[in-house]
Amino acid sequence: MTESDLTKFGFRIRTRDGSLVDNLAIAGRDEEEAVRKLRQMYRNCEILECAPLHDELRTASMSFETIAKLIND
Secondary structure (H helix, E strand, O other): OOHHHOEEEEEEEEOOOOOEEEEEEEEEOOHHHHHHHHHHHOOOOEEEEEEEOOHHHOOOOOOHHHHHHHHHO
16 A cells, blocks of 8 residues: 555544544545544544545645755744
8 A cells, every 4th residue: 555545634533531632634545444543543532523635735845955044044
């Protein structure tokens, strides 16, 4: 399985102790697999939102030199 076979899904959940977790991204072949992985990490959580994340949401990669210049300016 390659990375291109996976889709990232964005979740908003409430943990079993009541804490809210936003912007939780989990990769899976489909939504069912992503939910299964989520439930392994957060047992008994309540899923409030789930949506596939699209490539346009990814930030552009930067070189080390570009990042160093941003820090030094």
